[in-house]
Amino acid sequence: MTLLASLFFRFAQVGLFSIGGGMATLPFLYEMSQATGWFTTSDIANMIAVSECTPGAIGVNMATYAGSITAGILGGVVATLGLVTPSVIVIVIIAQFLEKFRDNMYVKRAFVGLRPASIAMISAAAINVAAASVVDAAAYRLTGNLADFFRWPAILLALGIALAQKKLRWHPVVFIALSAVVGIVFRF
Amino acid sequence: MKELWELFIVFLRIGSVTFGGGYAMLPILTRDLAENRHWATEDELMDYFAVGQCTPGIIAINVSTFIGYKKKGIPGAVVATLGFVTIPIVLILIIAAALSNFASYPVVQHALAGVRVCVFVLVVQAVVRLWKKSIVSVKTFLLYLAVFLLMAFSRKLPVSIPAAVLVLASGLFGVVACREEAEQK
Numbered sequence: 001m002t003l004l005a006s007l008f009f010r011f012a013q014v015g016l017f018s019i020g021g022g023m024a025t026l027p028f029l030y031e032m033s034q035a036t037g038w039f040t041t042s043d044i045a046n047m048i049a050v051s052e053c054t055p056g057a058i059g060v061n062m063a064t065y066a067g068s069i070t071a072g073i074l075g076g077v078v079a080t081l082g083l084v085t086p087s088v089i090v091i092v093i094i095a096q097f098l099e100k101f102r103d104n105m106y107v108k109r110a111f112v113g114l115r116p117a118s119i120a121m122i123s124a125a126a127i128n129v130a131a132a133s134v135v136d137a138a139a140y141r142l143t144g145n146l147a148d149f150f151r152w153p154a155i156l157l158a159l160g161i162a163l164a165q166k167k168l169r170w171h172p173v174v175f176i177a178l179s180a181v182v183g184i185v186f187r188f
Numbered sequence: 189m190k191e192l193w194e195l196f197i198v199f200l201r202i203g204s205v206t207f208g209g210g211y212a213m214l215p216i217l218t219r220d221l222a223e224n225r226h227w228a229t230e231d232e233l234m235d236y237f238a239v240g241q242c243t244p245g246i247i248a249i250n251v252s253t254f255i256g257y258k259k260k261g262i263p264g265a266v267v268a269t270l271g272f273v274t275i276p277i278v279l280i281l282i283i284a285a286a287l288s289n290f291a292s293y294p295v296v297q298h299a300l301a302g303v304r305v306c307v308f309v310l311v312v313q314a315v316v317r318l319w320k321k322s323i324v325s326v327k328t329f330l331l332y333l334a335v336f337l338l339m340a341f342s343r344k345l346p347v348s349i350p351a352a353v354l355v356l357a358s359g360l361f362g363v364v365a366c367r368e369e370a371e372q373k
Contacts, residue, residue, distance in 0.1 A: 016244050019352040025246075049291035050283055053300055056203050056276025057210060057248035064273075064280040076281050084269055087245020091253040092265050094243060106363050108370040111235055113362020115322035116332040117355050118238035119315055123332075124339035125211045126311045133304035154305045161309045172215045173205045176306050183302020184295055 003071050004078045011063050011082030018059065025059040029066065038070040134158055157182055192267050195259055199252055199271030208307035210247030215310040221255065228255060234318050242355035325369050331358055
């Protein structure tokens with residue numbers, strides 16, 4: 001029982017102090033590995049790989065995996081609940097505050113600043129996704145040939161999706177599923 | 189009670205198809221919540237993302253909590269969050285127990301390579317759509333540029349600036365410098 005309580009509280013700490021994306025949990029996971037010996041650094045590498053392959057939030061998935069290595073199914077659930085509890089509390093408090101002060105001039109002005117920043121972060125993230133999907137910087141560096149910078153099959157798929165989206169307006173999930181199939185068939 | 193169940197199911201679905209990190213959630217949220225159900229406007233979703241990026245915890249979870257709270261208060265916040273994580277938890281537990289080398293199967297890697305392309309397109313489209321609502325003046329454009337460059341080239345900088353700091357600084361900038369834009373809305 002104390003193992004589960006320990007898991008919960010350690011992951012609550014991770015959830016409290018990681019800000020932003022799932023990768024922000026990494027330093028805390030390494031630290032936890034050192035302090036508790038529940039999982040090794042190579043376990044962490046595997047966690048990252050698996051968490052990137054599965055739906056949901058990467059940080060949450062890593063907590064689930066780490067918890068399950070440590071204490072089975074219950075461990076996975078407890079670690080995950082521990083991770084999300086602090087942020088749920090914080091967000092509920094902030095949401096109540098925002099509700100009250102939504103029409104406050106300062107709050108409005110803050111959001112005028114927050115929105116471009118938010119879009120900018122998403123754009124920067126899009127660049128990272130591009131680097132891992134439609135372009136191949138490593139290949140370009142190897143051959144110096146500009147044509148090798150672009151992953152042509154991926155670019156074709158991207159154009160296809162963009163056009164299909166405009167005409168067909170299917171749910172994003174459909175395009176995700178189709179892209180997975182294309183990836184398998186054409187061995188992306 | 190029925191509404192809470194519906195909230196749970198909606199986030200169950202969202203959590204099961206969000207591949208590629210929290211930002212990939214935005215296009216799906218836009219379609220499911222803003223267009224199909226009118227639970228939130230795209231403006232509101234954008235604001236939840238903005239706040240969710242500088243508060244503790246993981247963006248996707250924070251956004252789920254926000255929306256759940258807006259729909260049904262504290263119970264809604266809890267239910268939406270639990271909904272989001274349930275299917276990923278189940279999948280990870282199965283993989284951890286039985287398929288720990290799941291990530292190395294070629295089929296998985298090929299499928300994911302395809303999914304990444306799709307996520308790229310969806311995210312770019314989301315940015316283009318939200319651009320008009322957030323870049324409304326020269327000031328906001330410059331702010332966008334500054335944050336974008338700092339984030340995109342963060343690895344090449346001598347000191348890496350945490351994203352949360354950038355977001356908070358942008359909020360401060362808004363308070364200090366963006367009176368006209370706020371009054372126009």
